[in-house]
Amino acid sequence: MSNLKLTSNGTLILDGNSAAVLDLNFExxxxxxxxxLEVAFFSKVVTPTSLLDITMxxxxxxxxxxxxxxxxxxxxxxxxENLASIIAVADATEEFEQFDLQIHDALGAILLSRAFxxxxxxxxxxETLSLSDEVPLNFNADETYSLITTLVDKPAxxxxxxVIDIDVYVSLLxxxxxxxxxxxxxxxxTMTAEQAIQFAESLDAQTHQVQLIWxxxxxxxxxxxxxxxxxxxxxxxxxxxxxxxxxxARINAHGFAPIHYAVAWxxxxxxxxxxxxxxxVVLDESTLEMLAxxxxxVVRPIKFERVMYVLSDVLTQRQSKNSALxxxxxxxxxxxxxxxxxxxxxxxMLKPTEDYLDKASKEIDxxxxxxxxxxxxxxxxxxxxxxxxxxxxxxxxxPFERVRLYLARRPEGATRSVIFDDDVLVK
Amino acid sequence: xxxxxxLGEGVGIQSQGIVDQTETQTNEGxxxxxxxxxxxRGRVDKPMTIHQGNIRGQLGYExxxxxYIAVQDxxxxxxxxxxxxxxxxxxxx
Numbered sequence: 001m002s003n004l005k006l007t008s009n010g011t012l013i014l015d016g017n018s019a020a021v022l023d024l025n026f027e028x029x030x031x032x033x034x035x036x037l038e039v040a041f042f043s044k045v046v047t048p049t050s051l052l053d054i055t056m057x058x059x060x061x062x063x064x065x066x067x068x069x070x071x072x073x074x075x076x077x078x079x080x081e082n083l084a085s086i087i088a089v090a091d092a093t094e095e096f097e098q099f100d101l102q103i104h105d106a107l108g109a110i111l112l113s114r115a116f117x118x119x120x121x122x123x124x125x126x127e128t129l130s131l132s133d134e135v136p137l138n139f140n141a142d143e144t145y146s147l148i149t150t151l152v153d154k155p156a157x158x159x160x161x162x163v164i165d166i167d168v169y170v171s172l173l174x175x176x177x178x179x180x181x182x183x184x185x186x187x188x189x190t191m192t193a194e195q196a197i198q199f200a201e202s203l204d205a206q207t208h209q210v211q212l213i214w215x216x217x218x219x220x221x222x223x224x225x226x227x228x229x230x231x232x233x234x235x236x237x238x239x240x241x242x243x244x245x246x247x248x249a250r251i252n253a254h255g256f257a258p259i260h261y262a263v264a265w266x267x268x269x270x271x272x273x274x275x276x277x278x279x280x281v282v283l284d285e286s287t288l289e290m291l292a293x294x295x296x297x298v299v300r301p302i303k304f305e306r307v308m309y310v311l312s313d314v315l316t317q318r319q320s321k322n323s324a325l326x327x328x329x330x331x332x333x334x335x336x337x338x339x340x341x342x343x344x345x346x347x348x349m350l351k352p353t354e355d356y357l358d359k360a361s362k363e364i365d366x367x368x369x370x371x372x373x374x375x376x377x378x379x380x381x382x383x384x385x386x387x388x389x390x391x392x393x394x395x396x397x398x399p400f401e402r403v404r405l406y407l408a409r410r411p412e413g414a415t416r417s418v419i420f421d422d423d424v425l426v427k
Numbered sequence: 428x429x430x431x432x433x434l435g436e437g438v439g440i441q442s443q444g445i446v447d448q449t450e451t452q453t454n455e456g457x458x459x460x461x462x463x464x465x466x467x468r469g470r471v472d473k474p475m476t477i478h479q480g481n482i483r484g485q486l487g488y489e490x491x492x493x494x495y496i497a498v499q500d501x502x503x504x505x506x507x508x509x510x511x512x513x514x515x516x517x518x519x520x
Binding site: 028029030031032033034035061062064065067068069070135136137138139144147148151153154155156157158159160161162164168172186189221222223232233235237238239241242243244245246248249 | 458459460461462463464465467468469470471472473474483484485487488490491493494496497498499500501502503504505506509510512513514515
């Protein structure tokens with residue numbers, strides 16, 4: 001909580017104890033650090049006669065870079081129902097947890113203040129006061145779990161750019177399993193291959209929701225202007241999730257995104273300045289094999305028409321030799337179709353049973369049929385050559401209020417190995 | 428002519444308004460990701476929507492912070508905005 005005071009002689013004080021004619025208590029939802037508060041008063045008329053002629057400008061800015069965190073301006077008025085008052089403006093931003101303004105005949109003091117700008121002036125007068133740093137509460141696994149799982153607009157992907165606290169990871173793993181969505185985790189780019197493997201094993205995810213990515217590369221930092229110079233670890237997960245969201249935006253006429261194409265390999269090259277594999281990392285056959293066994297997807301240089309740095313595998317943490325769920329794209333199709341079918345079941349809830357069975361069945365059939373034509377599902381032998389099968393029937397024990405759904409589908413896969421039988425013939 | 432929502436004995440038309448059957452299933456959720464990380468600034472009680480215009484102000488410019496770099500890289504691909512949840516590290520001082 002910060003307190004801004006304007007004393008009767010026109011001095012602005014932050015968190016002081018002196019008597020004031022204008023007293024503002026405010027607290028932002030954001031926990032601020034390295035910030036200043038800029039205060040300025042502007043007169044709308046040449047000779048202001050009441051506070052309604054004065055507007056107050058408040059800006060919270062980064063004290064080092066000057067980046068704006070929050071900006072509000074409004075009339076110096078304590079009435080929250082006056083839409084032009086600074087209180088109403090502050091409330092409308094929804095950035096302030098608290099914003100209370102008390103005024104006691106402050107016009108004279110404002111006119112004396114160094115932050116006052118008369119009408120028709122250049123408007124450069126302002127006072128800058130340093131805000132104290134705020135520290136958020138410690139991480140609480142249960143709170144974070146319930147926070148994300150109870151979001152009305154639930155996320156489609158969870159992204160953890162680095163694992164520092166295992167508690168954060170475990171909490172997100174619980175969320176991913178609850179919401180049935182992918183959790184993409186990046187392993188520290190400065191680790192050695194052995195450390196990355198050990199780290200992957202220690203996380204012990206064992207689920208198709210989790211994908212581990214490791215980028216043992218270095219590059220020039222984003223804001224540098226030259227290609228030669230000191231290089232920094234080239235983390236990949238930010239671009240990965242960006243590429244994934246852009247891929248998902250390319251929906252077809254049925255509204256289905258090409259999620260059967262995994263974001264990996266040649267179509268999605270890693271784009272950073274002066275990329276280079278770390279000199280201490282040797283990705284030979286045995287190392288790559290060990291990384292694949294630990295199911296770590298490595299970002300590495302591969303020669304196509306030219307050298308590209310690409311995500312070179314699509315394995316999830318599912319522990320299996322040949323399950324579809326060990327592939328990122330197949331796992332995503334399985335998760336997505338389940339979530340969408342659950343949404344359809346939800347849409348028709350509380351309807352009469354007959355109506356529910358009829359409408360939900362039709363909608364599920366239409367959805368799965370479009371998923372199949374969009375390439376998400378493939379014909380399967382176990383389903384008599386069909387890509388999916390489902391059965392929506394009333395429950396025998398609770399025929400009045402419960403129905404049962406059985407759903408089977410065959411997701412598309414991704415080719416990640418080729419057996420090449422090579423013969424040389426005489427004739 | 429009497430047009431009403433519930434028709435009684437009188438001559439008239441009963442109409443209860445338009446019934447919207449045009450809504451279809453859309454996969455809008457597919458374009459929503461949540462990045463979880465540690466940042467200089469920001470709220471911890473709910474996710475923030477971060478775009479190129481507010482990333483430096485809301486999260487605080489930290490070019491060496493892996494979490495910040497991930498958000499920046501994501502936006503650099505051309506995604507209009509991404510949701511970010513700030514958590515405080517247990518080991519953070």
